[in-house]
Amino acid sequence: MNLSVPIMLHDLHKSCSKGSINGRVFKRGYVMEHEKKEILFTRSVIDKRVQELADMISRDYQGKELMVIGILKGAFIFMADLIRSLQIACTVDFVRLASYGSKTVSSEQIVITKDIEVSIKGRDVLVVEDIVDTGLTLSYLVNRLKEREPQTLKVCVFLDKNERRKVAFEADYVGFHIEDRFVVGYGLDYNEMFRFLPDIYVIEE
Numbered sequence: 001m002n003l004s005v006p007i008m009l010h011d012l013h014k015s016c017s018k019g020s021i022n023g024r025v026f027k028r029g030y031v032m033e034h035e036k037k038e039i040l041f042t043r044s045v046i047d048k049r050v051q052e053l054a055d056m057i058s059r060d061y062q063g064k065e066l067m068v069i070g071i072l073k074g075a076f077i078f079m080a081d082l083i084r085s086l087q088i089a090c091t092v093d094f095v096r097l098a099s100y101g102s103k104t105v106s107s108e109q110i111v112i113t114k115d116i117e118v119s120i121k122g123r124d125v126l127v128v129e130d131i132v133d134t135g136l137t138l139s140y141l142v143n144r145l146k147e148r149e150p151q152t153l154k155v156c157v158f159l160d161k162n163e164r165r166k167v168a169f170e171a172d173y174v175g176f177h178i179e180d181r182f183v184v185g186y187g188l189d190y191n192e193m194f195r196f197l198p199d200i201y202v203i204e205e
């Protein structure tokens, strides 16, 4: 492991106060302690799986003009690796979503804060996301995008926490299924920190 990573984590960690994400509270001290213990997926494991996903997608969209839509910010690193591993051409665009209030069974608190900039009507669209958790974000986005009449609409997620679903949602391509643990790195954040880490780490409550 790169020795500079724990040092950077330690410095960042000092600015990290107690907070909560998706109703889960984290205390000072845990990030650094757990970073030393637990890498969930190393960069080489990630690379191998991303290539496998890209191969499946390349096969499925052979001869088509694929439009890839990434969900900011979490998906940007995964998407960058994924599209560079494809054996077919694609165009890219991005959408950004925000959710307000505590996440309940309703998806009404989710809004699009940055929309895609081109029409998807009649296009073959692949939405790329870092992780599906409750399913609220992706089911909301998929429903909004379907109203715009794409030819096909599929979803590729890097990680899937099946057991946390509040609404039924199945991605078409899944990198890894994981247990109910909070993960950071490879684009995923905790209070905007740790997106830069090249591996996936677990941080505990």
Ligand code: IMP
Residues within 6 Å of the ligand: 022, 074, 129, 130, 131, 132, 133, 134, 135, 136, 137, 138, 181, 182, 183, 184, 188, 189, 190
């Ligand atoms: P959902 O609407 O609950 O499926 O929310 C998915 C979003 O929650 C993701 O795009 C992430 O921003 C965030 N999220 C859920 N679990 C994690 C995690 O373990 N680490 C980092 N972000 C997460």
Ligand code: MG
Residues within 6 Å of the ligand: 071, 072, 073, 074, 075, 130
């Ligand atoms: Mg996200």
